[in-house]
Amino acid sequence: MKKLLLLSFLLFGCRTGDMPEARTITDHFVGYWWELNVLGYNECFKLQEEGDRENPVFLKSTGEVGQELFGTWIFEPPNTFHIYEDGEDPPYEVYVYEDNDDCWVVEWGSLVVPACPCGL
Numbered sequence: 001m002k003k004l005l006l007l008s009f010l011l012f013g014c015r016t017g018d019m020p021e022a023r024t025i026t027d028h029f030v031g032y033w034w035e036l037n038v039l040g041y042n043e044c045f046k047l048q049e050e051g052d053r054e055n056p057v058f059l060k061s062t063g064e065v066g067q068e069l070f071g072t073w074i075f076e077p078p079n080t081f082h083i084y085e086d087g088e089d090p091p092y093e094v095y096v097y098e099d100n101d102d103c104w105v106v107e108w109g110s111l112v113v114p115a116c117p118c119g120l
Contacts, residue, residue: 022077033118044118
């Protein structure tokens with residue numbers, strides 16, 4: 001029984017938010033600047049939708065004036081982004097979950113962090 005509980009925690013325990021509808025993500029997550037704090041390092045990112053062209057990912061760091069092109073992204077409903085750094089394969093798989101009115105939860109590998117409106 002203990003093994004089953006541990007396995008359940010490992011499989012489901014990291015996901016702190018609700019699975020959003022795909023439309024919610026495209027309307028309220030894509031196209032906005034979001035800030036991540038990973039190990040005390042703050043950085044903002046924006047998944048920009050460009051229509052027919054490849055969709056770019058932009059980064060902004062503390063102390064930086066402009067934005068930097070990181071790569072491109074493809075969305076797979078309901079909540080998965082495939083992020084290609086400078087067009088390289090294989091992509092990073094990033095999962096997005098609703099957290100509250102202002103923030104989201106971003107999961108990438110074993111890293112689970114809140115993404116809140118960018119304050120940089």
